[in-house]
Amino acid sequence: MADTTQHVAAPDADRIEQSRVEIIDDGRTESTTADSPGRETPAMAESGVNVDAAKKEFHDLEQSLSRQEHAHNAKDGNKDVEAQDEEDDFSLVDYLQSVYNESSQHGVKAKRIGVTWDDLTVRGVSSMQLQIRTFPDAVIGTFLGPVFSIASKLGLFSMGERKILQGFNGSVRPGEMVLVVGRPGSGCSTFLKVIANQRQGFLGVDGDVKYASVDAKEMDKRYRGEVVYCEEDDQHYATLGVQDTVEFALSMKTPGHRIERWSKKRDFRKEVAESLLKMLNISHTKDTRVGSAFVRGVSGGERKRVSIAEMFATRACVLSWDNSTRGLDASTALDFAKSLRVITDLLQLSVFTSLYQAGEGIYDQFDKVLVIDNGRCVYFGPTKEARAYMISLGFEDLPRQTTADYLSGCTDPNERRLTDNGGRFSVSNPPTPETLEAAYKESEVYKNEMELRRDYMYQAEQDSKAVEDFKDAVRNDKHRGVSKKSQYTIPLAEQVWYLFRRQMLIIAGDKRDIFFSYFTSIAIACVTGSCFLNLPQTAAGGFTRGGVLFIGLLFNALVAFSELPTQMGNRPILYKQQGYCFYRPASLSLAQLAADIPFSLPRILIFSVILYFMCGLVRTAGAFFAFFATVYVTFLAMTSLFRVFGTVCQSYDLAARLASIIITALVLFAGYVIPRDAMKRWLFWIS
The missing domain is CATH 3.40.50.300 (P-loop containing nucleotide triphosphate hydrolases)
Incomplete structure (x- = not known):
């Protein structure tokens, strides 16, 4: 939390104690009425209402219902998760005070600046x-x-x-x-x-x-x-x-x-x-x-x-x-x-x-x-x-x-109201x-x-102890391997590791997306494989085999397009956490790339196995793994490209149009739709 390890000056005791009482009481007070308890008003007397008897009857009924509820909860093992029992009360003041005392003993300096x-x-x-x-x-x-x-x-x-x-x-x-x-x-x-x-x-x-x-x-x-x-x-x-x-x-x-x-x-x-x-x-x-x-x-x-x-x-x-x-x-x-x-x-x-x-x-x-x-x-x-x-x-x-x-x-x-009172x-x-x-x-x-401002500015300029303590505290917060001039608390390697773990949890948390991505890849591989089933091992099937290779690349490149809306939607989170100085943007890119591998590699491997062997391509280990490696590296490259578009473009509208133009150019000049020899000299470099 907001530096619970800081060593600070003794606060206002009255204010702290008042806040402590208010927090433990949870800000709730018993409601009161103008009439004192048990007292009958004239209107009640005229109507024949016995207030004391009514209150006693209500109290007995309340106690009976409470006993039934406690017995039911004890039997079922249920409890109100929102309500805090006495043994579960959490005193923020006591907790922070204990941390403050222990921090003082260890010489942890404060970060106090106005x-x-x-x-x-x-x-x-x-x-x-x-x-x-x-x-x-x-x-x-x-x-x-x-x-x-x-x-x-x-x-x-x-x-x-x-x-x-x-x-x-x-x-x-x-x-x-x-x-x-x-x-x-x-x-x-x-x-x-x-x-x-x-x-x-x-x-x-x-x-x-x-x-x-x-x-x-x-x-x-x-x-x-x-x-x-x-x-x-x-x-x-x-x-x-x-x-x-x-x-x-x-x-x-x-x-x-x-x-x-x-x-x-x-x-x-x-x-x-x-x-x-x-x-x-x-x-x-x-x-x-x-x-x-x-x-x-x-x-x-x-x-x-x-x-x-x-x-x-x-x-x-x-x-x-x-x-x-x-x-x-x-x-x-x-x-x-x-x-x-x-x-x-x-x-x-x-x-x-x-x-x-x-x-x-x-x-x-x-x-x-x-x-x-x-x-x-x-x-x-x-x-x-x-x-x-x-x-x-x-x-x-x-x-x-x-x-x-x-x-x-x-x-x-x-909304305001003015008076004429001078x-x-x-x-x-x-x-x-x-x-x-x-x-x-x-x-x-x-x-x-x-x-007050002049006094504080003069005090800050003349007495540099508070600023020096602040700088020392920030410096002591940094881990080993972090530059003293760095804005971040932990080194790059740790940033990548924690981001990798978080990205794995994010991806694993959306099980429906994982299921449909695998289902789509398997379905497309089966449909494509059935269209090009057991191509002939002759020159007549040479161009068709090129089509199979091209479809394998194109489908996974288009699958990577789904990263564009995801990147655009998560960009506000990146900006917020950048403002908090949690991590470098490069750490997030590396972590996302690493976290994609455990989920995307098996999917593309299954896709490649189905498509490759149904189409009857060269059945050797070297040829298959060359095909799989090319498809997978292309997928990772396209994923990174779409993430770049999602980062640099101001809106999804602009990013989608730019990505559509780029991928159209890549499809045309990949070497299959337009053969490399037929390309214009000033455009062949795209391939």
């Missing part, structure tokens, strides 16, 4: 009018699309741009949590990405973002895995199990310097994975597939908790969460916020989170709140002062609305994003935040 941003401005592509694409548009996009892309990167061709964020200033110290609120499209996700140093996809990022005294460029070059972003959508391999997903993430981030009880890497993975699953209450799903919109697996809320566990497994010190409570019920969302509060306090993390419809209990877990309106910062300061600040500007207080919803509603012209804004003088930003920059809250 974040400051000065005049942060993000520029992106302006919105444009979308039109229905026609056939000429597809042709032009296919042939001239790469030209336009290169010209745009060279600055020869530019699209309209707009400012997504403008003039943001602030700071967050280690151990603080920031809640980011705003309407959809206001720029919350953009802010979280930029804070996590995820700058791809933007035309430019201006201003200065620092992590303690480390600038954004150095952080991206040397410590990219310490600043991570968890996107809103859950991107996972659907056929991989929940525990396998979490353990793989831990395998890629297993520290080289561990405490004594984690002397073996497997012990670290097993214990931390089990703790994460218990903390998120998904231990009962550990052997279930993660699933997706098309593959049956865990529920949407459980899949979201898998994403949260994977994020904690990165052991990063700056975390950006983009609406990570989507799909969670109110109780689970509150538990997540409390757990995040406990981990932040104990490990001194810097946490940024955007949540929609956050309850008051969730809102109270945060130290600061950032309110964004159309790319402008209209409030950044303590959570306890935010509501009063908005009311002082002239917004009507809505007591029945949670503070997070109230702050977000103040930026919505259709505030800066009124019904006759409604605010705009620009005027709200100007009002904030003139407030005492803004001045206090700027003073």
Whole structure:
């Protein structure tokens, strides 16, 4: 999890103890009514209802049903996997405290860095009018699309741009949590990405973002895995199990310097994975597939908790969460916020989170709140002062609305309500994003935040101990054989090994695909073999034998085409895990190639045996294995080619068209459809 091996300063005891009590109680309290228990109201007396007798009868019935249920569960050996018995209670505080104490004794240094941003401005592509694409548009996009892309990167061709964020200033110290609120499209996700140093996809990022005294460029070059972003959508391999997903993430981030009880890497993975699953209450799903919109697996809320566990497994010190409570019920969302509060306090993390419809209990877990309106910062300061600040500007207080919803509603012209009580804004003088930003920059809250930022920046520049401890901790996390300047934790060979194991589990998890691939290959081999059954051993059958060889190559090349949609569908997972610095892209390519062999080699061997001997080709071992080797190497080459298309193309539409053109050219110039001697001199090289 988020560096459970770090040595940190002693946290706020009151806050930790309060969080501990809340987590053990699971955020649930007994409901109360206005009337005291056992007391009859006048209305009840008039109706002749005996409340005490009714309650006693209900209590007796409840006890009877409970005894029957416990007896039935004991008889059948069943239990509620969602409910936690007393003996199964997991105390996150006690667990982290024990790890903290043991880490302190072993001299494990902490990774504690804050974040400051000065005049942060993000520029992106302006919105444009979308039109229905026609056939000429597809042709032009296919042939001239790469030209336009290169010209745009060279600055020869530019699209309209707009400012997504403008003039943001602030700071967050280690151990603080920031809640980011705003309407959809206001720029919350953009802010979280930029804070996590995820700058791809933007035309430019201006201003200065620092992590303690480390600038954004150095952080991206040397410590990219310490600043991570968890996107809103859950991107996972659907056929991989929940525990396998979490353990793989831990395998890629297993520290080289561990405490004594984690002397073996497997012990670290097993214990931390089990703790994460218990903390998120998904231990009962550990052997279930993660699933997706098309593959049956865990529920949407459980899949979201898998994403949260994977994020904690990165052991990063700056975390950006983009609406990570989507799909969670109110109780689970509150538990997540409390757990995040406990981990932040104990490990001194810097946490940024955007949540929609956050309850008051969730809102109270945060130290600061950032309110964004159309790319402008209209409030950044303590959570306890935010509501009063908005009311002082002239917004009507809505007591029945949670503070997070109230702050977000103040930026919505259709939802907010203004008063004429002497505030800066009124019904006759409604605010705009620009005027709200100007009002904030003139407030005492803004001045206090700027003073806090200057103090932290001065402290970070003068006292380099925290930064040196951070760099030493990152260096100690690296395994033997990993360069000190590398962004990754484990060496290349281990990356390939763990990726190979994961790829084997992914392929084996889709048994239906394996069955149909073998069935199709055997069926095509039998049909083709029956068409060319026992070809004559004469010159008349020479050209036909060439057709058999060509069909053997062509069929398996087309089978490799199935890698294209798979690669395109898994690309978001690759991007996410690249952001986490789990592995190099080259490691994934090598692992995929190696994992294909145990599944594809027997299939192509069966295909080759059926086709080769039914057609009556030369029945010698050397000739057969030459045929089999040629077919199999061609299959691997085409598989790699389609994976390249799936990696470099921006969309599946472009990748499919490009792959179709390439494979058509290869079929025509393979030497069978057009003999090599009949090819044009300027095209024969394709063969």
